[in-house]
Amino acid sequence: MLVTGNDILIPARAGKYGVAAFNTNNMEITQAIIHTAEKLRSPVIVQMSEGAIKYGGQDLANIVKDIASRASVPVALHLDHGSSYASALNAIRMGFTSVMIDASHHSFDENVAETKKVVEAAHAMGISVEAELGRLGGIEEHIVVDEKDAFLTDPQEAVTFVDATGVDYLAIAIGTSHGAYKGKGRPYIDQARIEEIGRLLAIPLVAHGSSGVPAEIVQRFRDSGGEIGDAAGIADEDLEKATQHGIAKVNVDTDLRLASTVGIREVLKASPKEFDPRKVFGPARDVMAQVIEHKLRVLGSVGKA
Numbered sequence: 625m626l627v628t629g630n631d632i633l634i635p636a637r638a639g640k641y642g643v644a645a646f647n648t649n650n651m652e653i654t655q656a657i658i659h660t661a662e663k664l665r666s667p668v669i670v671q672m673s674e675g676a677i678k679y680g681g682q683d684l685a686n687i688v689k690d691i692a693s694r695a696s697v698p699v700a701l702h703l704d705h706g707s708s709y710a711s712a713l714n715a716i717r718m719g720f721t722s723v724m725i726d727a728s729h730h731s732f733d734e735n736v737a738e739t740k741k742v743v744e745a746a747h748a749m750g751i752s753v754e755a756e757l758g759r760l761g762g763i764e765e766h767i768v769v770d771e772k773d774a775f776l777t778d779p780q781e782a783v784t785f786v787d788a789t790g791v792d793y794l795a796i797a798i799g800t801s802h803g804a805y806k807g808k809g810r811p812y813i814d815q816a817r818i819e820e821i822g823r824l825l826a827i828p829l830v831a832h833g834s835s836g837v838p839a840e841i842v843q844r845f846r847d848s849g850g851e852i853g854d855a856a857g858i859a860d861e862d863l864e865k866a867t868q869h870g871i872a873k874v875n876v877d878t879d880l881r882l883a884s885t886v887g888i889r890e891v892l893k894a895s896p897k898e899f900d901p902r903k904v905f906g907p908a909r910d911v912m913a914q915v916i917e918h919k920l921r922v923l924g925s926v927g928k929a
């Protein structure tokens with residue numbers, strides 16, 4: 625069934641398990657996410673970035689809402705990295721049941737003001753809201769954040785921010801970053817910082833940049849003709865630990881990008897004569913389902929729906 629972010633994340637925080645928030649850009653990605661969650665009796669969040677809204681629009685949002693509404697597990701449709709009040713309200717008008725306002729690149733006061741505005745409007749319509757405090761490294765689709773500009777979330781500031789805005793769940797910077805290159809080898813996750821923030825705040829916390837970039841998928845990507853540097857993601861055990869101290873929403877996009885591309889590259893390489901789109905996009909869906917299943921097991925949300 626289609627529910628709000630709070631309907632999924634408040635139980636997750638209380639139950640000390642993580643709920644994956646996977647980005648979608650088409651029907652097959654959406655099917656892989658929701659069908660795998662149903663198979664494993666797991667709640668799940670399907671999210672669309674502003675780029676995905678540009679790419680698929682109301683057509684894609686309607687596909688997500690329709691599959692979600694018929695699903696046997698709770699599913700929320702979430703706006704990822706909404707960059708303005710207008711963008712957040714546009715998503716709500718499109719039928720999103722959860723929205724992020726990401727004003728983390730502005731000053732603290734501007735972030736509070738923008739977030740507060742979105743919270744008031746969204747709450748009036750029964751929609752729950754995510755905001756971000758602190759600055760991840762990596763590439764956030766439209767903003768390149770160098771490591772030196774990344775700064776981790778200050779626990780006391782987080783309390784002030786949540787009190788001032790009434791936001792429902794908070795994305796915190798704790799060492800993760802977006803994309804396939806999360807620092808040399810294994811990104812450092814500041815578990816002590818998560819524990820401190822989780823002690824001070826009872827609301828669900830959000831970890832962005834949480835793709836694991838599995839070595840096996842990276843190898844298959846290379847073997848099927850893809851080119852990628854020494855990619856690395858967050859370690860499973862770091863994610864598991866984080867969910868014990870307050871992280872309840874875990875954002876994953878890169879892993880699905882890699883998995884779907886592996887599925888497509890392997891078919892095109894093995895069968896140069898193939899031109900049936902179902903034979904090309906079907907395997908993409910299958911590889912994504914495997915990656916999704918692994919993530920749901922790591923986060924502990926299996927059997928929670």
Ligand SMILES: O=C(COP(=O)(O)O)N(O)CCCCO
Pocket residue numbers: 647673704705763764765801802803804831832833834835836875876877878879
């Ligand atoms: O936090 C994330 C996902 O991070 P990751 O790149 O680790 O999958 N997102 O918000 C998805 C959009 C960023 C572009 O990938």
Ligand code: NA
Pocket residue numbers: 671703704705724754875
């Ligand atoms: Na988000």
Ligand SMILES: [Zn+2]
Pocket residue numbers: 705802832833875
């Ligand atoms: Zn993100």
